Amino acid sequence: MSFQEKNITVSLVNFTLILGFYLIRVFQMIQGGSFNSTNIFRLWGIIIALAIVVTILATILTHIVSAIIHVIKTREEPNIEDIQDERDDLIDSKGTKITYAASSIGVALSMLTFVLGQPPLVMFTLLIFFGVLAQIIGDASRLYLYRRGF
Amino acid sequence: MGKNRVKNNIRKLRFFRDEMTQQQLAEKVGVTRQTIIAMEQEKYSPSLELAFRIALVFEVPLIEVFFYDAEAEPK
Numbered sequence: 001m002s003f004q005e006k007n008i009t010v011s012l013v014n015f016t017l018i019l020g021f022y023l024i025r026v027f028q029m030i031q032g033g034s035f036n037s038t039n040i041f042r043l044w045g046i047i048i049a050l051a052i053v054v055t056i057l058a059t060i061l062t063h064i065v066s067a068i069i070h071v072i073k074t075r076e077e078p079n080i081e082d083i084q085d086e087r088d089d090l091i092d093s094k095g096t097k098i099t100y101a102a103s104s105i106g107v108a109l110s111m112l113t114f115v116l117g118q119p120p121l122v123m124f125t126l127l128i129f130f131g132v133l134a135q136i137i138g139d140a141s142r143l144y145l146y147r148r149g150f
Numbered sequence: 151m152g153k154n155r156v157k158n159n160i161r162k163l164r165f166f167r168d169e170m171t172q173q174q175l176a177e178k179v180g181v182t183r184q185t186i187i188a189m190e191q192e193k194y195s196p197s198l199e200l201a202f203r204i205a206l207v208f209e210v211p212l213i214e215v216f217f218y219d220a221e222a223e224p225k
Contacts, residue, residue, distance in 0.1 A: 002184050085181035086197050087188060146184070149193030 004088050005146050006066065010058045012139040018050050019132045026125060037121055044128055051132070091145045099138030106130020155219045156195040160186070163208045163215060179203040 001009070025043055029035040071077070110126040164170045172186045179200060188194035196204070196216075205212045 002182060083180070083182060085185050086200060087181070087185040087194055149188040149191055 002146070003063075004084070004091075005143065006062055007059055008139050008142050008146070010062050011055055012136060012143060014055050014058055015051070015132055015136045015139065018047060018054070019129070019136065021050070022047055022129065022132065026129075035121070037124075040121060040125055044124070047128055047132070051135075087150060091142055091150070094145060095138045095142035098141045099134050102134035102137040103131060106134055154192050154195055156216055157192060157219050158189060158216045159214065160190050160204065163210065167208065175204070175207065178207045 022043065026035070026040075029039055029043075107127065107130065110123045110130060113122045113126060114120075160175070164172070164175060172183050172190070176183045176186045180203070181200065185194065185196075189196055201212060201216050205215045208215060
């Protein structure tokens with residue numbers, strides 16, 4: 001697995017866990033009767049902070065652990081292939097395009113809740129859900145392109 | 151996505167260069183080994199610049215490395 005593939009896999013796992021955490025917290029709020037704007041915006045803050053901090057830490061840890069495993073297995077210095085070539089750029093660009101498309105559909109669907117007469121809180125809850133989901137779809141598409149070759 | 155009609159002789163040229171490894175070729179042209187694999191499997195068509203760099207490594211004209219399969223063109 002290449003350097004880029006490892007990074008994407010780590011990001012994919014992180015965002016899936018973050019989405020799971022977000023959904024659990026939202027359902028807990030709905031069941032506990034604490035589904036209000038203060039709690040939702042606090043959850044927004046937690047999700048954004050988690051997305052940044054956990055992704056950075058997990059990426060660093062993954063590379064340290066994989067380098068240690070490589071040294072133990074082969075008794076050679078780890079060869080970190082961290083160059084980004086034209087194929088990586090193209091895959092990244094395609095993934096970003098897919099992320100934006102998914103995100104746009106998500107924003108449109110969130111806005112649609114207004115038409116259905118739902119309060120703004122529902123729209124804000126769905127906005128971050130679709131934001132994280134779009135990131136997962138983008139990462140999954142990047143990983144698929146790497147696995148396929150292009 | 152359409153079928154890739156840009157074919158290449160990279161595998162053959164590597165063989166005639168004392169079995170040059172994919173890693174060695176990747177390092178010479180400044181790409182990852184995965185990109186060389188994708189090109190050999192004809193899943194990825196390189197940019198013109200990268201194509202020229204590969205031809206320079208093998209010291210052959212570009213047409214001997216890459217060619218267009220016109221017969222696969224849809225009628």
